Structure formats: C-alpha cells, structure tokens
Amino acid sequence: MPVHPEGTPCWADAMFTDLEGAKRFYGEVLGWTFGDSTARYGHYTQATVDGRAVAAVVPPMPGQEGQSRWCLYFASPDAAATAEKVRRNGGDVLMEPMRVGDFGTMCLAREPSGAVFGVWQADTHEGFEETAVPGAYCWAEVFTREPEKADAFFRAVFPYRTKDIVDDAVDFRMFAVGEDTVLGRMRMTEDFPPEVPSYLNVYFTVADCDAAVAAATRLGGVVRFGPMSSPFGRFATLSDPQGADFSVIDITTTEGELPRIEDA
Numbered sequence: 103m104p105v106h107p108e109g110t111p112c113w114a115d116a117m118f119t120d121l122e123g124a125k126r127f128y129g130e131v132l133g134w135t136f137g138d139s140t141a142r143y144g145h146y147t148q149a150t151v152d153g154r155a156v157a158a159v160v161p162p163m164p165g166q167e168g169q170s171r172w173c174l175y176f177a178s179p180d181a182a183a184t185a186e187k188v189r190r191n192g193g194d195v196l197m198e199p200m201r202v203g204d205f206g207t208m209c210l211a212r213e214p215s216g217a218v219f220g221v222w223q224a225d226t227h228e229g230f231e232e233t234a235v236p237g238a239y240c241w242a243e244v245f246t247r248e249p250e251k252a253d254a255f256f257r258a259v260f261p262y263r264t265k266d267i268v269d270d271a272v273d274f275r276m277f278a279v280g281e282d283t284v285l286g287r288m289r290m291t292e293d294f295p296p297e298v299p300s301y302l303n304v305y306f307t308v309a310d311c312d313a314a315v316a317a318a319t320r321l322g323g324v325v326r327f328g329p330m331s332s333p334f335g336r337f338a339t340l341s342d343p344q345g346a347d348f349s350v351i352d353i354t355t356t357e358g359e360l361p362r363i364e365d366a
Contacts, residue, residue: 109260112229175220
C-alpha cells in the first residue's frame with residue numbers, strides 16, 4: 103500500500119535556471135534547508151524542514167530553459183495506468199512514465215482545460231515527509247476557465263468524491279479521497295488576464311503570512327494577491343524572483359465562518 107493514497111498530492115518540485123538563487127529565496131521565505139545533489143540525477147535537490155523532505159528544486163536540462171513554475175504530483179499505484187486514463191479522458195501526456203532510479207516512476211500530464219501536473223508512483227521516495235507545518239506543502243487549487251472539463255477529468259482519472267462550496271460569489275469545488283479533502287478547483291473570473299492559462303496553485307504553510315510576504319518582497323518576489331484572512335487561514339499569492347507562482351498560508355490565523363459545503 104502506498105503511503106499516499108491514489109489521487110493525493112504527494113510531491114512538488116520546480117526548475118530554476120538560478121538554482122542557488124532559488125535556494126536563498128525559499129530558504130529565507132519558507133525556512134528550507136537543502137540536501138546534496140549529484141549530476142547523476144540532474145542536480146535534483148531536496149528541500150527539508152527539520153530534516154523532513156518537503157519539496158525539491160532542480161536546474162533545467164539543456165533546451166528546457168523557460169519560466170520557472172511549481173509542479174504538483176499526484177500519487178498513483180501505477181503511473182502507466184494513470185497515463186492511459188489521462189489520454190482516455192481528454193488529457194495529454196507530456197512526459198511518458200519514466201523510471202527514476204529506485205526512487206519511483208514519474209510522468210507529466212495536462213488536463214483538458216490546460217493545467218499541468220505530475221504523477222508519481224512511489225518506490226523508495228514516497229513523497230512529502232511532512233505537510234501542513236511551517237515550510238511544508240499544505241493545499242493546492244486548480245484555476246480554470248472551463249471547470250466542467252477539469253471536474254470531469256479529475257473524477258475520471260482519480261478516485262475522487264466531490265463537494266461544492268455553496269456561495270453565489272464563487273464557483274469552487276473540492277475533491278476528496280475517502281474522508282480527506284485533497285484538492286480545490288476555482289473557476290477563473292474576468293479578474294484574471296486573458297493570457298493567463300489554467301494552472302495549479304500550490305500552497306506552502308508559514309507561521310506568519312505577513313512576515314513571509316515581507317521576506318519574499320525584500321528578496322525580489324512579487325505579491326499577486328493578499329495577504330487576506332479567511333476561515334481557512336491568512337494567505338497570499340506570490341511570484342518568486344524567477345517567475346514561479348505559489349501561495350503561503352498561516353492556517354492558525356483564521357477569520358470568519360466556514361462556508362456551507364454540499365456533496366456534488
């Protein structure tokens with residue numbers, strides 16, 4: 103049995119042309135320390151919090167240089183079978199399932215409305231060793247202008263149950279594995295520039311949202327939204343100096359009543 107049930111977000115990584123710059127930025131903003139890396143695996147470098155693996159950074163391979171972005175991976179007991187379900191349900195497989203030493207098997211895919219994500223079949227590397235503590239992954243949301251396509255796709259590819267927030271002001275769906283809510287989906291409004299494609303936004307936990315935002319901007323990051331308090335925590339969305347978007351959230355600082363949620 104995998105540590106992370108099928109469909110659960112289990113890992114996040116990002117490519118950075120300036121790897122040392124990324125280490126400095128995230129080391130200060132999220133408190134990460136970094137392990138050793140080797141050329142054998144493309145200088146893939148794990149980030150840790152209190153010795154527990156929480157994410158990774160890596161330089162791009164030659165010819166793959168471009169804007170940095172975070173990639174979220176979903177757990178799968180069989181990456182090849184998941185890739186086939188991606189194809190059958192209107193998605194694209196961007197990287198065929200590939201064995202990574204004895205760590206596991208990965209592939210990259212795109213859902214029909216355009217958001218890119220990864221699939222991870224664990225072997226010795228089981229994924230996040232810590233979540234929902236300062237510096238660790240906490241939550242993720244798919245932002246899309248075509249929620250009907252995204253909703254049908256994710257339910258077909260992973261064993262999700264769905265729930266909706268009942269609020270006329272937003273179109274927000276949540277996906278659950280068993281009793282655990284693992285992913286959100288937000289319909290993009292006209293507030294988003296038309297050139298912004300569908301994407302997956304990753305949230306990292308922080309002890310103090312405002313302090314994390316101050317550190318990020320001092321180091322060259324850009325605030326895209328917030329900070330804002332909510333019933334789920336105080337959060338903000340940022341771009342790092344190399345253009346990778348992510349959010350930070352203090353889940354201990356909440357404001358307002360939780361919304362009504364119904365099965366979808």
